[in-house]
Amino acid sequence: MSGKQTLVVVGNGMVGHSFMEKLVAAGGLEQYQVVVFGEEPRPAYDRVHLSEFFSGRSAEDLSMVPEGFYQKHGIDLILDEAVIAINRDTRELTTNKESSIHYHKLVLATGSYPFVPPVPGHERDNCFVYRTIEDLQAIAKAAGSSKVGTVVGGGLLGLEAAKALKDLGLETHVVEFASRLMAVQVDDGGGAMLRQKIEALGVQIHTGKNTRLITDGEGTVHQMQFADGEVLNTDIVLFSAGIRPRDELAKQAGLVMGERGGIVINNDCLTSDASIYAIGECALWDNRIFGLVAPGYQMAQVAVDHITGKGSSQFTGADMSTKLKLMGVDVASIGDAHGNTKGSLSYQFIDEEKQVYKKLVVSKTKKRVLGAVLVGDADDYGTLLQMMLNGIVPPANPAELILPQSDASASASAGLGVAALPETVQICSCFNVSKGDLVDAVAAGCQDIAALKGSTNAGTGCGGCAQLVKQVLDHELTQLGVEVKKDICEHFPHSRQELYHLVRVGELTTFSQVIDKHGRGMGCDICKPTIGSILASCWNDYILKSDHAPLQDTNDYFLGNIQKDGTYSIVPRVPGGEITPQKLIVIGEVARDFNLYTKITGGQRIDLFGARVNELPAIWQRLVDAGFETGHAYGKSLRTVKSCVGSTWCRYGVLDSTSMAIAIEHRYRGVRSPHKVKMAVSGCTRECAEAQSKDVGVIATEKGWNLYVGGNGGMKPRHADLFATELDDEILVKYIDRFMMFYIRTADRLQRTSVWLDNLEGGLDYLKSVIIDDSLGINQALEDEMTHLVGTYQCEWKTTLESPEKLKRFSHFINSDQPDSNVVFVDERHQIRPATKQEKIQLKEVI
Amino acid sequence: MSQWTTICQDEQLSANLGICALVGAYQVAVFRVKDQVFALDNFDPFSGVNVISRGIVGDLRGHLVVASPIYKQHFDLTTGQCLEDDTVSLNVFPVRVHEGAIQVQPAPLVRPVAEQVA
Ligand code: SRM
Ligand SMILES: Cc1cc2nc3c(=O)[nH]c(=O)nc-3n(C[C@H](O)[C@H](O)[C@H](O)COP(=O)(O)OP(=O)(O)OC[C@H]3O[C@@H](n4cnc5c(N)ncnc54)[C@H](O)[C@@H]3O)c2cc1C
Ligand code: SF4
Ligand code: FES
Numbered sequence: 001m002s003g004k005q006t007l008v009v010v011g012n013g014m015v016g017h018s019f020m021e022k023l024v025a026a027g028g029l030e031q032y033q034v035v036v037f038g039e040e041p042r043p044a045y046d047r048v049h050l051s052e053f054f055s056g057r058s059a060e061d062l063s064m065v066p067e068g069f070y071q072k073h074g075i076d077l078i079l080d081e082a083v084i085a086i087n088r089d090t091r092e093l094t095t096n097k098e099s100s101i102h103y104h105k106l107v108l109a110t111g112s113y114p115f116v117p118p119v120p121g122h123e124r125d126n127c128f129v130y131r132t133i134e135d136l137q138a139i140a141k142a143a144g145s146s147k148v149g150t151v152v153g154g155g156l157l158g159l160e161a162a163k164a165l166k167d168l169g170l171e172t173h174v175v176e177f178a179s180r181l182m183a184v185q186v187d188d189g190g191g192a193m194l195r196q197k198i199e200a201l202g203v204q205i206h207t208g209k210n211t212r213l214i215t216d217g218e219g220t221v222h223q224m225q226f227a228d229g230e231v232l233n234t235d236i237v238l239f240s241a242g243i244r245p246r247d248e249l250a251k252q253a254g255l256v257m258g259e260r261g262g263i264v265i266n267n268d269c270l271t272s273d274a275s276i277y278a279i280g281e282c283a284l285w286d287n288r289i290f291g292l293v294a295p296g297y298q299m300a301q302v303a304v305d306h307i308t309g310k311g312s313s314q315f316t317g318a319d320m321s322t323k324l325k326l327m328g329v330d331v332a333s334i335g336d337a338h339g340n341t342k343g344s345l346s347y348q349f350i351d352e353e354k355q356v357y358k359k360l361v362v363s364k365t366k367k368r369v370l371g372a373v374l375v376g377d378a379d380d381y382g383t384l385l386q387m388m389l390n391g392i393v394p395p396a397n398p399a400e401l402i403l404p405q406s407d408a409s410a411s412a413s414a415g416l417g418v419a420a421l422p423e424t425v426q427i428c429s430c431f432n433v434s435k436g437d438l439v440d441a442v443a444a445g446c447q448d449i450a451a452l453k454g455s456t457n458a459g460t461g462c463g464g465c466a467q468l469v470k471q472v473l474d475h476e477l478t479q480l481g482v483e484v485k486k487d488i489c490e491h492f493p494h495s496r497q498e499l500y501h502l503v504r505v506g507e508l509t510t511f512s513q514v515i516d517k518h519g520r521g522m523g524c525d526i527c528k529p530t531i532g533s534i535l536a537s538c539w540n541d542y543i544l545k546s547d548h549a550p551l552q553d554t555n556d557y558f559l560g561n562i563q564k565d566g567t568y569s570i571v572p573r574v575p576g577g578e579i580t581p582q583k584l585i586v587i588g589e590v591a592r593d594f595n596l597y598t599k600i601t602g603g604q605r606i607d608l609f610g611a612r613v614n615e616l617p618a619i620w621q622r623l624v625d626a627g628f629e630t631g632h633a634y635g636k637s638l639r640t641v642k643s644c645v646g647s648t649w650c651r652y653g654v655l656d657s658t659s660m661a662i663a664i665e666h667r668y669r670g671v672r673s674p675h676k677v678k679m680a681v682s683g684c685t686r687e688c689a690e691a692q693s694k695d696v697g698v699i700a701t702e703k704g705w706n707l708y709v710g711g712n713g714g715m716k717p718r719h720a721d722l723f724a725t726e727l728d729d730e731i732l733v734k735y736i737d738r739f740m741m742f743y744i745r746t747a748d749r750l751q752r753t754s755v756w757l758d759n760l761e762g763g764l765d766y767l768k769s770v771i772i773d774d775s776l777g778i779n780q781a782l783e784d785e786m787t788h789l790v791g792t793y794q795c796e797w798k799t800t801l802e803s804p805e806k807l808k809r810f811s812h813f814i815n816s817d818q819p820d821s822n823v824v825f826v827d828e829r830h831q832i833r834p835a836t837k838q839e840k841i842q843l844k845e846v847i
Numbered sequence: 848m849s850q851w852t853t854i855c856q857d858e859q860l861s862a863n864l865g866i867c868a869l870v871g872a873y874q875v876a877v878f879r880v881k882d883q884v885f886a887l888d889n890f891d892p893f894s895g896v897n898v899i900s901r902g903i904v905g906d907l908r909g910h911l912v913v914a915s916p917i918y919k920q921h922f923d924l925t926t927g928q929c930l931e932d933d934t935v936s937l938n939v940f941p942v943r944v945h946e947g948a949i950q951v952q953p954a955p956l957v958r959p960v961a962e963q964v965a
Binding site: 060067490491521522523524525527528529546549550551552553554557558562564565566809812813814815816818820822823837 | 854855859861862863864866867868869874877880881890894895896897898901902903904905906907908911912914916917919921933934
């Protein structure tokens with residue numbers, strides 16, 4: 001045997017594994033032979049992102065252990081085996097598989113377990129906890145045959161579990177003993193706002209409920225009976241009522257324990273036995289348990305330093321501020337959120353319309369930020385946290401920190417950005433990365449987020465610091481005078497805007513010309529479609545012309561939207577949403593004859609799903625014969641112009657919004673742009689067409705049309721900005737022509753008008769000066785370019801149907817007429833839908 | 848072994864545009880890139896559907912690749928290796944242009960049939 005001492009680690013969870021990584025990095029393996037025991041059947045995985053298991057991340061994806069890590073370093077990792085006893089006199093451990101091992105040093109990283117209140121009935125079938133991959137597998141299985149799920153506990157984890165149940169399709173309830181949600185982190189006001197928001201998502205909340213008994217349900221698996229006499233019928237009960245340290249081993253070994261559990265440690269993370277350390281959620285420091293990963297990682301570092309003697313860090317507590325997105329709602333709690341500090345003052349801001357709640361707690365002297373609660377908008381988290389941690393003095397009127405930014409207050413808080421933070425400030429608490437570390441890394445050449453993450457680890461833990469890391473990066477790059485790189489990919493040292501210019505000015509008409517002149521290599525799935533789109537925006541050729549066909553994404557290539565099962569959808573254009581009964585009948589007949597799933601879209605038209613490639617031409621032939629055109633649902637181009645019924649029918653309408661919508665849709669259909677473009681026209685200020693959420697919105701007034709630009713729904717909704725008022729039909733169209741062409745000329749790839757406008761230097765005023773005052777002298781050119789596009793419009797499906805050559809491409813196999821046997825449908829609500837993986841397997845077995 | 852199955856005529860395979868052929872039990876995606884012909888699984892392991900032949904081809908970090916049209920992972924045309932995930936690769940099939948026809952062997956080059964079916 002080697003002369004090394006034996007170090008045994010009990011627990012291979014997040015902290016236990018972090019300890020091993022840090023030990024390896026510190027060269028600890030030269031001193032110790034290491035054995036790790038883990039009770040779970042797999043090596044450490046990312047429990048923080050456990051819920052993503054339900055959204056399709058596999059156990060392997062969640063793993064924190066790089067392939068071969070333990071073997072490579074000669075570490076014995078023994079899984080599926082729990083240590084059940086420690087003999088401190090002989091320094092021997094015993095496991096549940098009856099093996100024993102001698103240790104010189106021992107590290108306990110046993111984590112915690114979910115507390116299950118001892119309610120009679122808690123042990124019934126279909127009662128679960130939420131901690132391990134196995135727990136989630138069991139929940140998913142039970143959900144298959146359940147309708148209602150109930151989470152006991154409305155804390156952070158409980159709400160996360162509730163979201164999971166909701167996503168599994170269950171009617172979801174949350175039962176909370178306290179009078180508000182997230183009682184530990186937020187105050188009454190925040191709890192109330194959070195409740196409203198979560199209820200709006202369809203989760204039913206029951207607070208102040210003490211569960212007394214779980215018994216047989218009426219039509220459900222269980223019935224929960226509460227102390228106030230009320231009952232709740234449910235199929236699944238999921239306990240999430242807090243965690244308890246897993247300290248049974250330490251207790252058996254006679255280590256000093258906290259009154260309410262937890263293994264007592266000192267600043268070196270040593271327990272009452274000088275050869276035993278405890279780290280992570282099982283450890284109790286200053287009478288506190290730390291139920292987050294970041295403090296656990298800090299403890300791991302402290303223990304490594306002490307064991308190897310190569311460092312001297314100390315654990316002196318950790319900040320428990322948290323920021324998270326619960327069911328899409330931003331929630332953050334910082335420091336003394338409840339204002340428990342003597343003499344502290346608090347400020348609150350409530351916006352009932354936007355459902356935002358903010359509370360700020362400052363010291364009596366107003367010289368320090370002590371804590372905060374943010375619900376609905378947590379953008380200020382990073383700044384407030386840094387102010388609290390670093391004792392940065394707030395402005396004279398601290399309330400400004402949480403008030404919405406008007407122009408006046410923007411200047412007040414401008415000094416509080418990352419620039420104001422000292423270099424020593426810790427930005428990422430998971431990996432203890434300071435602002436100085438990031439600044440150095442940027443200076444050393446990390447010029448994007450991926451590189452910065454790779455070199456410092458910042459942002460790769462809980463992710464809470466991501467926004468700040470990005471801010472530091474951007475700030476440093478600007479300081480260094482680096483222009484933030486906008487190359488679209490490795491083949492072109494140019495931004496989309498530059499490429500557009502090169503194509504137009506150089507009159508380039510094919511991809512090979514563009515790449516020969518301005519790029520290198522063969523191109524890829526980023527630059528090919530981008531240049532395909534630029535060529536179309538400039539010259540408007542048929543997009544399947546042989547030169548262009550290989551550039552197109554499958555959607556543009558088959559003129560339909562690919563679906564998860566490899567079939568395509570069909571969206572005929574319905575300009576302005578106006579459609580004759582006869583055309584409706586044709587759509588119905590086509591859908592029936594080809595057995596397609598039909599759905600009304602969010603854009604006032606009808607989507608037909610489930611067409612195989614070989615069926616597309618026949619389907620479109622019938623649609624084109626009936627007078628339909630392609631709806632470009634697949635293209636980065638105009639989608640729909642939503643309309644309202646307007647003055648023709650509506651008693652309030654002041655202009656004919658439907659006719660205007662149809663005219664606009666006809667004008668811009670087929671125009672290829674950097675991203676998709678949506679428009680709408682409303683007949684009066686009641687705005688039934690939701691024009692202010694579109695890239696181009698038009699609203700009728702008594703005096704003419706008001707034009708709005710830059711609206712967006714989707715991932716980051718943005719209200720459109722009012723661009724011009726009281727326009728007549730002709731000026732309205734001119735402005736839209738110019739706006740569209742200017743966007744097409746200058747936007748980045750896949751940048752909607754909203755983001756483009758937000759990033760446009762000079763903003764809305766600049767845009768007005770270009771389009772209304774012609775400050776660049778390009779308006780004639782913009783209009784001419786648009787006139788060319790309008791004049792060269794063709795229905796791509798019509799053209800395709802006329803070309804026997806192109807139609808040949810519409811078959812699944814080149815050498816067989818068989819359909820793809822992997823496309824399988826089942827019935828649901830009298831229509832088809834793609835079979836799930838399980839269903840496919842079952843169907844195959846039957847056959 | 849080493850049976851060649853003709854899947855189509857040479858001129859039916861355009862440069863940089865994939866096609867799919869049924870070869871024995873396999874759906875094979877066939878591409879012509881830079882005057883070379885490549886054949887890989889048509890099955891995309893990330894989405895679980897048969898679509899690789901409909902991906903855009905090109906080069907990336909020195910590899911000739913096809914991008915899955917569903918979630919855009921890249922696969923090396925020569926080895927089948929996925930560039931984003933070392934643990935995933937596609938089967939590669941022997942392919943040739945012979946007397947004016949494109950021919951593929953109905954058994955993958957690197958790995959045995961059993962593994963692919965599982
Ligand atoms: C069919 C439809 C949903 C429905 O069943 O109603 C739909 C379906 C898709 N949407 Fe959408 N969106 C549909 C209306 C919307 C709307 C509502 C609207 O237009 O009024 C929005 C929000 C409004 C907006 O865009 O500002 C919307 C925001 C998105 C986004 C996010 C865009 C953003 O800027 O945040 C994407 C993703 C993207 O484009 O990158 C998206 C992408 C998609 C794609 C193309 C995703 C894909 O690549 O497979 C979906 C495929 C459509 C198909 O297969 O036919 N869809 N999508 C709606 C089609 C409307 C139509 O007739 O064309
Ligand atoms: C759904 C969920 C979401 C979360 N979200 C966040 C978040 O957003 N941010 C955050 O900071 N934290 C979050 N947490 C908490 C975070 O996961 C924990 O703080 C972290 O996992 C603690 O690490 P640990 O190593 O101490 O414990 P664990 O990760 O629980 O690891 C302990 C391991 O030891 C094993 N073990 C126990 N006893 C023995 C024994 N006798 N012998 C052998 N092995 C044993 C256990 O089986 C376990 O595998 C979340 C937790 C959950 C469940
Ligand atoms: S926006 Fe005005 S005109 Fe249009 S339907 Fe609504 S109320 Fe009527
Ligand atoms: S603070 Fe958790 S990743 Fe940075």
